[in-house]
Amino acid sequence: MMVRHRFGLAAAVLLTGLAGCQREAPSAAAPAATAEAHGEHEEHEEHEEHEEHGEATRTHIAAAMAQSSGIRTAPAGAGVIHDEHAVQGLLVPIEGRYARVVARFPGPVRAVRAGIGETVKAGQTLAVVESNVSLSEYAVTAPIAGTVLARNVTVGDLASDRPLFEVADLSALWVDVHLFGADAQHIRPGHTVTVARLADGATVTTTLDRVLPGTATASQSTIARATLRNTDGDWRPGAAVRARVSVGESPVELLVPLSAIQPLGGRDVVFVQEGEDYEARPVKLGRRDAQHVEVLDGIEAGDAVVIEQSFLIKADIEKSSVEHDD
């Protein structure tokens, strides 16, 4: 009787000891925390869980820390949304300032007075042709002032209905830009165009003169045309250029930089600073351009919105739900 009791007790102590140790073990070891750090850690997790229930939307960052982390705020306010499109364009001579010079009467060319690239005045003699009709020589003159673009004639040629010269006034050029899809619908004459040369990046700003009525079948694009003053003479017809068309400058009551917007919980939010607290405010966004976006709803004018390192605040708010997952 006694024997059995004692034996049982010994076994029980050893057993419960080992088994107990086994059972409690992993919970103490998880999640990869040192035993020392564990107590602290647990407390931390509880805190987070609490936050999680209330869908965390705000966080606290001390001013000094915010400063050193590069967090910057600026009051939200009114501004202008520049609706811009980057397009490609081609420089062409302006139709009315381009002339093909033809000999009025066929006949041999007796003299050529102008070469390619030469600047000519209106009425200046370009060539002398002996008319087959009158057998007298007559001068072929430049119909407009401009630069000789092409000279398709040499002395002794027989001038016929083939143009002898092409003369164009290059002091201004057309920029033809191709507009695709929806852009063609809302781009109108008068919109600002900034044209940049590919070679050196020099830019000129001008406005759209007109949008041509037709559409190119293959590319379904429409041409918009602007006039460009060729001040330095380096704008050459035939050259491709980069252009930015400013479709509209819409003044809006409230806008924020794009860098202020972060996705949080499936919605777009901005972070508003209140003292050392930052609150995520879901916002309804309107029109946007390359730098700014209009805010229709969610914040008030004058709210201090985080415009730099807004990701850091998003990260800080979201960190409660972050876990190690490998």
Add this chain to the structure above:
Amino acid sequence: MTTSPTSLLERIVRFAITHRWLMLLLTLGIGALGVWSFTRLPIDATPDITNVQVQINTPAPGYSALEAEQRVTFPIETALAGLAHLETTRSLSKYGLSQVTAVFEDGTDIYFARQQVGERIQQVRSRLPAGLDPDLGPVATGLGEIFMYSVEAAPDARKPDGTPWSAMDLRTLQDWVVRPQLRTVRGVTDVNTIGGYERQIHITPDPTKLTTYGIALRDVVEAIAKNNENLGAGYIERHGGQYLVRVPGQITDLDALRDIVLDRRDGVPIRIRDVADVGEGQELRTGAATENGREVVLGTTFMLIGENSRAVSQRTAQALAQVQKSLPEGVTAKTVYDRTALVDRTIATVAKNLIEGALLVIVVLFLLLGNVRAALITAAVIPLAMLMTLTGMVRGGVSGNLMSLGALDFGLIVDGAVIIIENCLRRFGEAQQRLGRVLTREERFEVTAQATTEVIRPSLFGVGIITAVYVPIFALSGVEGKMFHPMAITVVLALGSAMALSLTFIPAVVALSLGGRVADHENAILRAARRVYEPVLRTVLRAPVLTVAAAALLVVVTGFAAQRLGTEFIPSLDEGDVLVQPLRTPGTSLTQSLAMQIQLEKRLQQVPEVAGVFSKIGTAEIASDPMPPSIADTYVMLKPREQWPNPRKPKAELVEEIEHAAQELPGSNYELTQPIQMRTNELISGVRADVAIKVYGDDLDTLAAVAGKIEAVTKKIAGAADVKREPITGLPMLTIVPDRAALARFGLNASDVQAVVGTAIGGTVAGQLFEGDRRFDLVVRLPEALRQDAAALGDLPVPMPVHGNADESSRLADWQAGAPAYIPLREVARIEDQIGPNQINRENGKRRVVVTANVRGRDLGGFIADLQQRIDAEVKVPAGYWIGYGGTFEQLQSASQRLSIVVPVTLLVIFGLLFMVFGSARDAFVVFSGVPLALTGGVFALLLRGIPFSISAGVGFIALSGVAVLNGLVMIAFIRKLRDEGDRLEDAIFDGALGRLRPVLMTALVASLGFVPMAFNVGAGAEVQRPLATVVIGGIVSSTLLTLVVLPALYRLVHAVRNRRGTREATAT
């Protein structure tokens, strides 16, 4: 069960005495073997608890989680099915990477496993997308990352061309100078690189210029490919000589690249330089590295499985010193993490404990035996047994570490020898007294043989029993098993060696050297002990019932006290360094993470105890540890304790301070652990929670929804703690969906759009630039400024097919001539911001989402039953989806089950052994009663020191049971001998108890003192040993006191009953 004079044991002892020189020689030989073995013993800080696994990493540049899963992970996973000894496969697919891990049964040969996996990979290769190459992960375990170094340039160092060293230059040096040299170091299986940028040559065409010329991105790629080949054209024979013909066409420098002709228009060649910039560019990297607040390049060497980590790190350090000579001036390769330090510290702790323990044992022996030579002979058993153990460890593939060497108690080991020597001394003394002269040689041999044989059985059985109690440890499986098996093996080896020595070496040496006058006088200490013990014993024997009852009460009280002990798993080894893992929100960019990491490092450096900080952000080149850019491993290297402002500050406090410092910085959550610990946890992976509810199925949203419901249900169940759902989504994605209708309008294919976006954003490798051994990818990609501009993406020109057949449009020939040959991307595709899957996990070939929970304050079985019932009732699982239960609870249940069989069996075996010794169940029981009595001391010692119950402590209790039995054995055996010689029961008990005071005290003292240094050491690794040592010391003290006091009383009580009955029976007849 009396010892027959010709018993095997006696014959062995007599043989040993007769051939004593041979014995010495043999012992010497075995010792030498041990020394040799020692040089070959793999030494590490902790046992390797990684399972047998093969990782298949397939870098899939540009692939998102979904594509990586569909195109790469799935085929590989399917191919692995049905491998021999395969336990399970799991996989993860994320941006740019597919990782499949095949876990094999424990004990599977790693090379066999890898070969099998390799064969299957070979078969599946053709089914993978072109250009993707699955790689097997390095042959390394969780302990494999033994050495890390940074390649960095002095701030004022300049390249030969006068510019400062960039992160890319350093990376190039690492890739082509440092790494190749370190990879050849013996024992290193691979070297991993993280940080900097792999050097690439970027050809960045201006899209406007391309469209102007009507040249597509792919034309650029093709032109480069066509102009960058060398050709061997066989040989020709000329005048009897043989000339090899080769046509070199490779690009040799960037100018040659720029001059490649794309097209010829009106006789004018259009070259790459006309449409694109060519220069060094940055790869789209997946990881970065920082050190002390600046970007560096980090290298990590992986140690081959089974190598000696200490030796390999030392060799690596030497090799790195060599490498330094080949680096340009101003650039250094600096060690930032070296496992040697930890191993040395840990081994130093173990060695210190062992040496101090051994010294204490020797002192005790000397004090109690009063004979220097006898003490030295006993002490000699220590190194000899140790060397034999080392040989066994090398043969058995057990590495020397904290766990295997840490549990050795020399006191325990010499117990057998102590008993023998003590008896020999006593018998020598008696014989000398009887004869009144020094013994002759023959007499001495005879007495030695007799004295040894007299106690050899109890002592052998005692050692046997101690060995037996370690058996349940072998029943542990999984991580616990891997952790404690080495300990059990080592202890059993050591005890076995000691047993063999006390049978052969001890008698031989005693016979040889204990000539002359042997003073077996009782010294002062023993006389004092005896003076105290005698009256106590007398009192106890007078009131045996009371004594036994008091003892029983004590045991019961202890049982209750034990409930109050805290518990923990295995006390973690203090690695001396801290690993801070910032977890940032998914979708954090590498650049953002890097900036935050630099802030973090600067902050952590301000902690006075911190010597340096370095971090790995994201995934390294070898993706053995695939972390997203939002996670970093921050290694916080601490100064040596002496340099701390307060050298006595507890580590826990410092860790807390570090965490607080880190918490000051916004945007991250932190997990604090230690380097080896973290790596091991990652590798054994998966789920380290009590309960894991796994949902398997196809659709990620459905999986997430079901998991969400399960999470909610689980949270409501009593006892649930830390309920967490694995996040699967949350990664922001820019999805460019080709618009089929628009594509049709323009006559484009979806692949045209994909190719444009792929090349523009991701880049296309068009070939390689060779510089000697070094080779660098030639990548065609959009200029960085355009890539970063999300708005500009819509303006990306998609080249239109050239129409040979003019149709409607020919009517407007004028227009067509001027019409562009491209259309902007936004006309043919929708660009959407989406939240996509972050990482897709699969297990055994199916998508899986896990909800984990720990169980607190409730029994696991009940919790599981409740959980299953509630989930069945409340969570509706759609068709094609199913739920599985897993987690450590399975392992716990099976372990408890195993232990519930093994522990009683072991106890039965011990009891059986005792029964064999005594041939009496009563005596066996009396001796056995020492076990609970010993446990009381262990429990109180833990309570006293405030140490929680852990597996370490559990092992201590196991050892304790053995020692307790040994004590009882010695005493009861002697009492029985006296009774057999005809003494009355009371006299036999009294004389026996008193006569065995010395050996009992001695074995107890040596066993407990042997552990004293371990219990109080504060060095590296001490925290793992402390609970064990504390339990043993406490237990032995209580066990010894109780053996001396309770045992005689109990024996008397038990035998008095029998005697009375015996008397009654006698009168009846």
